[in-house]
Amino acid sequence: MTQTATYTMDAFLDDVRQVFASSNDPLTQAQAVADHLKELLAVPGWLEERIDLPKEGGFGRKDLHFEEESGHPGPGWLLMCSVQAPGQDNLPHDHGAAWVVYGVYEGAIEQTKWRWFYPGEGVKSPRIKETGRFVQKSGTTAFFLPGEIHNTRNVAGVNGRSLVVRLESQKLDRVTRYQYNPENNSVKIMDR
């Protein structure tokens, strides 16, 4: 019987190292990492081998790998998983000067994108407005470049949790970033 080589998390980490070593451009990096992560998401069971995952619940975040030697814009990239409760969402936010790749391993999340609109674009004063949304189903990846604004919502269903794998090009507690409230167009620095 022919043995087919299976992509592993360790091989993925090597590929990410190679991406940081071969390009300084955030778009090139994020696209390449998203492609590699998509390949990893297609491998059944790899995540359960790395984290202790109960049959139900287990909500919260779990770090999978942190690496000090490379990253963007500064060193210290992070691979983590968030186990999201049904309906779990957050306010629009950016990731500062870092980029992030989101991959859905199980479940589904809705991604909503936002930007500032200014006078001349149909508003009287600066306003944060939605520019589009899409659903990320299991096995898919999406990335957000430095400064881009989005929010996520778990849409896996009434009792459905979502397992979301995220790669932060620099661990987000190392970058200054902002949260936006579309109700009153206020901005605040996110706690680190």
Ligand SMILES: [Fe+2]
């Ligand atoms: Fe985010």
